[in-house]
Amino acid sequence: MHSPAPLRLALVGAGRVAMAHLAAADRHPELVEFVACADPSTAVRTSLAETHPGVAWYPDVESLLAGGERVELAVVATPHAAHLGQIVALARAGIAMLVEKPVVLTAAQAREALAAVEESGVTLVAGQTRRFARDVEQAAMDVAAGDLGPLNAFAGVSLQNLLAYTGGAASWFMDGAIAGGGSVISHGIHIIDVIRFVSGEDVVLADAQASTGPPMFNGADSDTAATLQLAGGAVGTLLTSYRTSPDAQRATIDLFFDDARLWSDSRLDDGRMHLDRGGASAAIVDGDLPDPFETQLIHTVDRIRGNAPERSSLRQNFNTLATIDAIARSAATGRRQPVEER
Numbered sequence: 017m018h019s020p021a022p023l024r025l026a027l028v029g030a031g032r033v034a035m036a037h038l039a040a041a042d043r044h045p046e047l048v049e050f051v052a053c054a055d056p057s058t059a060v061r062t063s064l065a066e067t068h069p070g071v072a073w074y075p076d077v078e079s080l081l082a083g084g085e086r087v088e089l090a091v092v093a094t095p096h097a098a099h100l101g102q103i104v105a106l107a108r109a110g111i112a113m114l115v116e117k118p119v120v121l122t123a124a125q126a127r128e129a130l131a132a133v134e135e136s137g138v139t140l141v142a143g144q145t146r147r148f149a150r151d152v153e154q155a156a157m158d159v160a161a162g163d164l165g166p167l168n169a170f171a172g173v174s175l176q177n178l179l180a181y182t183g184g185a186a187s188w189f190m191d192g193a194i195a196g197g198g199s200v201i202s203h204g205i206h207i208i209d210v211i212r213f214v215s216g217e218d219v220v221l222a223d224a225q226a227s228t229g230p231p232m233f234n235g236a237d238s239d240t241a242a243t244l245q246l247a248g249g250a251v252g253t254l255l256t257s258y259r260t261s262p263d264a265q266r267a268t269i270d271l272f273f274d275d276a277r278l279w280s281d282s283r284l285d286d287g288r289m290h291l292d293r294g295g296a297s298a299a300i301v302d303g304d305l306p307d308p309f310e311t312q313l314i315h316t317v318d319r320i321r322g323n324a325p326e327r328s329s330l331r332q333n334f335n336t337l338a339t340i341d342a343i344a345r346s347a348a349t350g351r352r353q354p355v356e357e358r
């Protein structure tokens with residue numbers, strides 16, 4: 017059978033996480049051909065010239081588009097505040113996108129991005145990487161099959177030490193004006209999105225308290241405690257921190273059903289999902305798990321070619337972004353907030 021030519025791939029932002037996307041792309045030359053990069057950093061330019069000679073380099077997405085470079089898929093992995101403008105520019109140029117989380121900063125921005133993407137008809141996959149982990153996918157399938165009983169309650173915890181992550185250096189992740197927030201938007205987002213994806217339900221209400229302390233600034237939350245309610249009535253908690261002690265870094269998710277508990281703990285068994293039921297506890301998927309960045313890339317190419325159902329579209333991502341928005345509004349006003357509907 018004739019296989020289609022690989023899609024011409026550009027990286028927009030080629031920092032830390034882009035390297036995980038690039039490693040996945042390098043493993044799939046039959047799907048994508050890395051042809052261009054837009055990033056203002058000369059260090060990035062120099063290192064790419066060594067590992068991927070021949071790839072065209074531009075300082076920003078505007079010059080990439082103006083340069084007439086033929087690109088069919090862009091992986092957007094830039095600081096958060098840059099995402100919306102880049103999405104709109106790429107959509108207008110008819111280029112499909114895989115956009116890192118958070119796709120944009122607010123529910124209002126999500127509507128703007130959705131309008132641009134739907135007007136142009138391009139594919140946008142929200143880079144909520146955990147949706148593409150095999151165990152998380154299996155958990156969602158088990159819940160959808162309906163044999164765990166109704167979901168009653170949940171708890172998510174996401175604790176990181178940002179200074180340990182940056183090696184003590186200053187970073188745009190600390191700046192609320194660029195990151196759009198702090199611990200919730202930058203890493204708590206994974207927990208919110210996994211709870212939604214596995215439960216199959218949207219968040220409808222948020223009630224939160226937040227604090228901001230070093231190294232965060234410009235209003236970025238260092239720590240947030242929220243209670244959330246899902247559309248089906250289940251209630252739960254979310255605790256996030258960017259200044260937990262390095263030894264205490266951890267991410268956990270618990271979903272409590274009538275007949276079972278689904279859980280994951282980043283410190284146990286590769287952080288994979290487990291099912292406790294009838295006195296027994298077992299990982300829900302055995303063996304090696306594929307790299308979710310790779311599964312995500314394969315899905316994105318399949319979506320562009322019309323070969324896969326939606327799994328992380330911008331419409332599906334809207335409630336995750338609107339929940340973060342509601343958490344921030346609640347923390348700022350001291351009042352419970354409804355999560356905006358699309």
Ligand SMILES: NC(=O)c1ccc[n+]([C@@H]2O[C@H](COP(=O)([O-])OP(=O)(O)OC[C@H]3O[C@@H](n4cnc5c(N)ncnc54)[C@H](O)[C@@H]3O)[C@@H](O)[C@H]2O)c1
Nearest residue numbers: 029030031032033034054055056057093094098116117145
């Ligand atoms: N999916 C995941 O598990 C995961 C993990 C870490 C980070 N992320 C997300 O990936 C994105 C990037 O994070 P990172 O850790 O790689 O950050 P980073 O700071 O390491 O990299 C960002 C890159 O973007 C470049 N850049 C800055 N402004 C730009 C612009 N206007 N146009 C083009 N390039 C620009 C910078 O020079 C840098 O090379 C963020 O959205 C972040 O939340 C996702």
